[in-house]
Amino acid sequence: xxxxxxxxxxxxxxxxxxxxxxxxxxxxxxxxxxxxxxxxxxxxxxxxxxxxxxxxxxxxxxxxxxxxxxxxxxxxxxxxxxxxxxxxxxxxxxxxxxxxxxxxxxxxxxxxxxxxxxxxxxxxxxxxxxxxxxxxxxxxxxxxxxxxxxxxxxxxxxxxxxxxxxxxxxxxxxxxxxxxxxxxxxxxxxxxxxxxxxxxxxxxxxxxxxxxxxxxxxxxxxxxxxxxxxxxxxxxxxxxxxxxxxxxxxxxxxxxxxxxxxxxxxxxxxxxxxxxxxxxxxxxxxxxxxxxxxxxxxxxxxxxxxxxxxxxxxxxxxxx
Amino acid sequence: xxxxxxxxxxxxxxxxxxxxxxxxxxxxxxxxxxxxxxxxxxxxxxxxxxxxxxxxxxxxxxxxxxxxxxxxxxxxxxxxxxxxxxxxxxxxxxxxxxxxxxxxxxxxxxxxxxxxxxxxxxxxxxxxxxxxxxxxxxxxxxxxxxxxxxxxxxxxxxxxxxxxxxxxxxxxxxxxxxxxxxxxxxxxxxxxxxxxxxxxxxxxxxxxxxxxxxxxxxxxxxxxxxxxxxxxxxxxxxxxxxxxxxxxxxxxxxxxxxxxxxxxxxxxxxxxxxxxxxxxxxxxxxxxxxxxxxxxxxxxxxxxxxxxxxxxxxxxxxxx
Numbered sequence: 001x002x003x004x005x006x007x008x009x010x011x012x013x014x015x016x017x018x019x020x021x022x023x024x025x026x027x028x029x030x031x032x033x034x035x036x037x038x039x040x041x042x043x044x045x046x047x048x049x050x051x052x053x054x055x056x057x058x059x060x061x062x063x064x065x066x067x068x069x070x071x072x073x074x075x076x077x078x079x080x081x082x083x084x085x086x087x088x089x090x091x092x093x094x095x096x097x098x099x100x101x102x103x104x105x106x107x108x109x110x111x112x113x114x115x116x117x118x119x120x121x122x123x124x125x126x127x128x129x130x131x132x133x134x135x136x137x138x139x140x141x142x143x144x145x146x147x148x149x150x151x152x153x154x155x156x157x158x159x160x161x162x163x164x165x166x167x168x169x170x171x172x173x174x175x176x177x178x179x180x181x182x183x184x185x186x187x188x189x190x191x192x193x194x195x196x197x198x199x200x201x202x203x204x205x206x207x208x209x210x211x212x213x214x215x216x217x218x219x220x221x222x223x224x225x226x227x228x229x230x231x232x233x234x235x236x237x238x239x240x241x242x243x244x245x246x247x248x249x250x251x252x253x254x255x256x257x258x259x260x261x262x263x264x265x266x267x268x269x270x271x272x273x274x275x276x277x278x279x280x281x282x283x284x285x286x287x288x289x290x291x292x293x294x295x296x297x298x299x300x301x302x303x304x305x306x307x308x309x310x311x312x313x314x315x316x317x318x319x320x
Numbered sequence: 321x322x323x324x325x326x327x328x329x330x331x332x333x334x335x336x337x338x339x340x341x342x343x344x345x346x347x348x349x350x351x352x353x354x355x356x357x358x359x360x361x362x363x364x365x366x367x368x369x370x371x372x373x374x375x376x377x378x379x380x381x382x383x384x385x386x387x388x389x390x391x392x393x394x395x396x397x398x399x400x401x402x403x404x405x406x407x408x409x410x411x412x413x414x415x416x417x418x419x420x421x422x423x424x425x426x427x428x429x430x431x432x433x434x435x436x437x438x439x440x441x442x443x444x445x446x447x448x449x450x451x452x453x454x455x456x457x458x459x460x461x462x463x464x465x466x467x468x469x470x471x472x473x474x475x476x477x478x479x480x481x482x483x484x485x486x487x488x489x490x491x492x493x494x495x496x497x498x499x500x501x502x503x504x505x506x507x508x509x510x511x512x513x514x515x516x517x518x519x520x521x522x523x524x525x526x527x528x529x530x531x532x533x534x535x536x537x538x539x540x541x542x543x544x545x546x547x548x549x550x551x552x553x554x555x556x557x558x559x560x561x562x563x564x565x566x567x568x569x570x571x572x573x574x575x576x577x578x579x580x581x582x583x584x585x586x587x588x589x590x591x592x593x594x595x596x597x598x599x600x601x602x603x604x605x606x607x608x609x610x611x612x613x614x615x616x617x618x619x620x621x622x623x624x625x626x627x628x629x630x631x632x633x634x635x636x637x638x639x640x
Contacts (some may be wrong), residue, residue: 021346021347021348024344025346026341026345026346026368026369027341028341028368028369028370029370030370031370031435031436032432032435043368045368047594048346048348048363048365048368049346049348050348050349050350050351052594112352115351115352116351270596270631271631274367274372274596274627274628274629275596276590276594276595276596307594308594309594311590311591315639319635
C-alpha cells in the first residue's frame with residue numbers, strides 16, 4: 001500500500017490514550033435489515049457513548065496530548081459532534097474549550113456543547129465560515145486549533161474503529177463510510193487497506209454536499225459554492241488537500257446518494273434495527289439502497305457514526 | 321450473603337460459553353437525562369446485538385450445553401425475547417427450537433422468531449397459558465423445556481451483566497432492574513450483592529403486573545388473575561417459588577410503577593438518549609421519575625434490557 005499520513009503502530013498506540021468507554025463498540029449483524037437490502041448487513045455502532053458519535057475517539061487523543069503538554073486552551077469549528085466530543089474530552093482534563101459553529105447547526109448538538117461547559121460561538125454562515133472563524137480565534141489568541149480531518153489525531157482516533165473491524169470480522173467484504181472532511185474515511189480506510197486489503201472501502205456522501213467525492217474522482221480539490229443536505233455532519237465545501245491525498249490511497253470508491261435514500265436509510269434503521277440515527281449515519285444504508293446489485297450477497301459493514309438529531313426534525317424525516 | 325442458586329465461579333465460567341457479541345455491552349453515563357431525573361444516570365445497553373435484548377446471554381448457555389449433550393430439540397414459552405434469543409442461539413448449533421407464545425404477543429418479536437427458523441406455536445391466552453403449553457409439549461415429546469428464570473442458565477446468563485457492572489463501575493450506588501420472571505433480577509442481583517455489597521438492588525415492575533413484587537413484599541408466592549400493562553416482557557402472573565427465594569436474598573427493594581411513568585421513561589430515553597426501547601426497558605427510569613428524592617445525587621445504573629417493539633405501538637406511546 002502507498003503511504004498515507006497514518007501509521008498502524010501509531011493507531012494502536014492511540015487506542016491506549018482513549019477512554020475505554022469509546023472503544024470496542026458493538027459490531028453485529030442485523031438480519032432484520034437484510035430482506036430490504038439483499039446483502040449481509042453488519043452495524044458498527046458508534047452512538048452508545050456519552051457523546052453519541054465516534055468523534056470522541058479523536059478528541060480523547062487531542063485532549064490527552066494537549067493536557068500532557070501543559071496547554072489549556074483549544075478551539076475547533078464543528079457541525080456539532082466534534083465540538084461535543086472535544087467539550088467532553090476537555091472537561092475532565094481542565095481544558096478551556098471553545099467551539100465555533102454555524103447558527104443553523106442542529107440545536108441538540110449545540111445544547112450538548114453548552115451543557116458540557118464549552119464556550120460556544122455561533123457564526124452567521126455555514127460550516128466553512130465556522131472553520132475560518134475558529135482559525136482566526138486560534139491565531140489571534142495563540143491557542144491550539146483542532147482541525148477535523150487535517151489534524152492527525154482526529155484521523156488516528158477514527159482509525160481505531162478500523163482496528164476493531166478487522167479484529168472482529170475477518171470475513172469483511174465491504175466497509176461503507178460516511179464521507180465529510182475525511183477523518184473517518186481515511187482513518188478506517190487506512191487500517192482496512194493495511195490489514196484486510198481484500199475488503200472494499202467505499203465512501204458515501206450526499207449529492208447535496210459532494211465536494212470531497214468530486215475531488216476524489218477528479219484527483220484534485222474541487223470546492224462547491226453551497227451545500228444542500230440534511231446530513232449536517234458531512235456538509236463541507238472545501239476539501240483539505242492532505243486529506244484528499246490520503247483518501248486517494250485508501251478509498252476504492254466514493255459515491256453520492258440522494259436525500260430520499262438517506263431518509264429511507266434512517267427509516268429502515270429505526271424500523272428494522274431500532275436505531276435512531278442522524279442523517280450522516282444512514283449514508284451507508286442509502287448507498288446499498290441505490291445500488292443493490294453491487295452489494296448483493298456480500299458481507300457489508302456500515303459505521304453508524306452518530307445519533308445526535310433534533311427529535312422534531314427526525315420525526316418529520318422518518319414519520320409517515 | 322445468604323446462599324442463592326447462583327454462584328460467582330459458575331457465572332464467570334458462563335461468560336466463556338456466550339458468543340462475545342452479547343458480552344461487554346456499552347455502559348455509559350447519559351448526562352442529557354439527568355436534569356429531568358436528579359441523579360447520575362448510567363445506561364447498561366443490552367439492545368445492540370442480533371436479538372436486541374439481554375436474553376441471548378442465557379440462551380447461549382442453554383444451547384451450548386444442549387448441543388454438547390447431543391440433544392437437538394428444545395421448547396420454551398416466551399413473550400418474545402427469550403424465544404428470539406433461543407432461536408438465534410439454537411440455529412447455528414443445529415437445534416430444533418419451538419417457541420410457544422401468546423397470540424397477543426408483540427408482532428415484531430413473533431416475526432423475528434419465525435425469521436430465525438424456529439417453529440412458533442401461538443396460544444389463545446396470556447403468557448401463563450403459553451408456559452403451560454410449552455411444558456406440555458416438552459413432556460409429551462420428551463424434549464428439553466427451557467423455563468425462563470427457573471432454569472439456572474437463564475439466571476447465570478443474565479448474571480454476566482452483573483460482572484460487567486461491578487468491573488466497570490466501582491462507584492455504583494443503585495442498580496435498577498426490570499422484574500418479570502426474575503432471571504435478570506436474581507442474576508444481576510446476586511453478583512452485585514456478592515461483589516459490590518454497598519450497592520442497592522432495586523427491582524421494578526409495572527403496577528399492572530405486580531405478582532412477583534407482591535410476592536417479594538409478602539415473602540410468599542402471590543399470584544394474580546390478570547395483567548394489564550404495555551410492558552409485555554415482564555407480564556407474568558405466577559411467580560416461581562425458587563426464584564422468589566433467591567430474590568428475597570438479593571433484592572433490597574421491589575417497587576411498582578404506573579404505565580404513565582413507563583411511557584414517560586420511554587419518551588425520555590428517546591428524546592435525551594436517542595434510544596428506542598421496549599416498555600420493560602424503561603422501568604428503571606420510571607422508578608426514578610416516581611421517587612426522585614430516593615435517588616437524588618446517587619450513581620444509578622439502569623439496564624436497558626430490550627428494544628423489540630412494534631413501531632406503530634411505540635409511536636402511539638411516545639408520540640405527542
